[in-house]
Amino acid sequence: MLTTEASSSYTDLEKMPIHELLSSINKEDQTVPQAVSKALPQIEALLAQIVPRMKAGGRLFYIGAGTSGRLGILDASECPPTFGVSPGLVVGLIAGGDQAIRSAVENAEDDWDQAWVDLQAYKPNERDSLIGLAASGRTPYVIGGLNEAHKAGLLTGCIVCNEGSAVAEAAEYPVEVVVGPEFLTGSTRMKSGTAQKLVLNMISTAAMIQLGRVKGNKMVDMQLTNEKLVGRAIRMIMEEVDVSPDEAASLLDEHGSVRAAIEALQGKK
Incomplete structure (x- = not known):
């Protein structure tokens, strides 16, 4: 069984008073930064490959389904206002298309070919990098996209929350952040989603700093929208x-x- 699908360490959740629910969720959440810390060497190895490609004009793509896909889109969409870069420099794609950002699209994540089809709109090339996001590490949409991207010469990486997954096997530079069973069994929007968000924060922020989009500790290229x-x-x-x-x-x-x-x-x- 996948770690992300393992039974919660807590039971009878419906009988817990609100205080106990909140304190228990908080207790579990505190384990996430520790799991991310263990993956720092993998994150560094991935970034060390991405940054030179971006300096040479390459782009960074995220692909994922469900919560993972939404987190990729969130991270990508915040790069232009934060760092003043073009919307096409960091791009997030989700299984099922834009409608899946708000509503689940049935069976979209099970299509092995669609991620590469979706990427064709951007004319990907060998200077680009692709990061597959999948808490489970077994999403066909992500695996298929990584496989095709690798064949086309793109750099491939991933962020998963299980060890030894098919997604990690498909990526040249996998990042495995194993956070353990969720408080609510199988609900990977919780600890797994938090872990992916933390890693995405690191990747995009560190990359933009390396690209010269920060001065000192200031967002000197941010868009002045309000x-x-x-x-x-x-x-x-x-x-x-x-x-x-x-x-x-x-x-x-x-x-x-x-x-x-x-x-x-x-x-x-």
């Missing part, structure tokens, strides 16, 4: 070049980004 972000941008400029709030706001308005504003002022000094 007042909160404009305020943050103004504070960044003030901290970096020691100007007043009004001067920082004027620089931001003139140059359109934190990076451009800072570089323009520094160039005058």
Whole structure:
């Protein structure tokens, strides 16, 4: 039996008072960062291969089904506003297409060929990288996509939550984060989903830092899409070049980004 399908360490959940339910879920959640920590060498090995390809113009694709697919789409969709990159640099695909983001699509994850078909819209090439996301490690949509991507010369990796899985076998650089049985038996949207989210945070953030999309500890290329972000941008400029709030706001308005504003002022000094 897969670890992710093993019976929960807790029973009679329906008899638990709310406090016990919450404290038990929290207790289980605390084991997730420990499991991710054990996988750090695998995550590093995968990133060490992805970054040079992205520097050479390659893209990063995620494929998955259900919760895993949604997490990939979430991570990809947050890269443009956070780091100012184009929407096509990091792309998330889910079995069943966009409608599956909100509603389950029957049997979509069981199609061995569809992931590679879905990827064709992006004209994948050998500079690109593909990460398969599957808590179980046995999703046909993901396995098929990884196999075809490898044949086409793409770098392949994965994030799974079971050891020795078919998905890991199909990937050149597997990441296995074994979090153990879920609090609610088989509900991999819980610990497994949290583990995948943590690893995706690491991969995209570290990659963007390596690509020069961060200065110091600041998101200097972030998109200024609301007042909160404009305020943050103004504070960044003030901290970096020691100007007043009004001067920082004027620089931001003139140059359109934190990076451009800072570089323009520094160039005058």
